[in-house]
Amino acid sequence: MKRVECCHEDDVLDALTSGRWPDRADDRLRTHVAACAICADIVDVAGAILEGRDDNVTEMRIPSSAVMWWRAQMRARQEAAREASRPITIAQIVASISAVALIIAAVVVLSPWLGVVLVDWIAGARAALTPTPAVVAAPATTLVQVWMIPTIIIGVSLLLAPVAIYFAVVDD
């Protein structure tokens, strides 16, 4: 089985980190490293890494601990506030859609003119659903009249619902 460690690894690392390698290192250790592939790799790799460890510290921009603590506090409060407002947002969306539906229903029910139109529409719809030869013969105009009101209601709802959602979820 291939060897993956050497009993002198710690000694080599110790010599490297303390700056004793190579000049002030023990002769026996140097002799060992010259003959041991594992320790030779450690010298090359750990030596290069230790040498380059602080190379880019000039680019380091670390905020102070006080600033980091304050930023974390602010962010946590911001997230908590957002969490707390989430149920309100959902309620606002539901309320907006319900309001739009109620307005449409109220207009349809309370307007006498619309009431007459509605009665006509129901009659037309019933006729359209009954496949008589007359309806089959002239489907274009009759079907447009029959489906006009529900189409308008659905169209208005589709237009208003996204607007209501937008105003409900938009940030201050």
Next chain:
Amino acid sequence: MRDLTFSEVERLEATEIDVPFEMDEEAFRAFYDRTARPLWTYVSRLTSNPQVADDLLQESFYRFLRTRVHWESEQHRRAYLFRIATNLVRDGQRRARHGYTVPLPDPDHSTLAASGVNPADAGVRRTDLQRAMGRLRPRERALLWLAYAQGHAHTEIADTLGVKTASVKLLLFRARRKLAGLLRQEPTRMQGDRS
């Protein structure tokens, strides 16, 4: 997190919302002072991008503060922080199409000269190491950096990288072998360091 406006800061400072962290301010600041620099250099080495390291440092500490974990020891706490940072780097690399690029640095000769190091030699060695590290897998880079630049124990490395402690020895051996081979391949590498 997007930057806050002054009015948002004023509003948040005035708010009564209390967000308790697992650590108090004093303990956090002491821990931060001990770990911020090594964490930044670690993330900077993994990403080869100081700007990304700045962002991930802040994100790591914030997530660390928000966790509800009981740390058994300072080593466990530090490994947890480094693990958060490692996962953030990994997520970032997954999102990027080809991972982070490894820009070849332009050695800062004035800084090196001021430190008494021959700028040419040090710059060449630095470039060789960065280039060779850039050809390793992110986990190999992390392993080598934690083991040799930061001197973390195998148990801590295992905690940080989410691998078994028993595997660290073998993974470290392979990564070391690979980097040593790459460094020896580099034509500009100074010879004779090992005598």
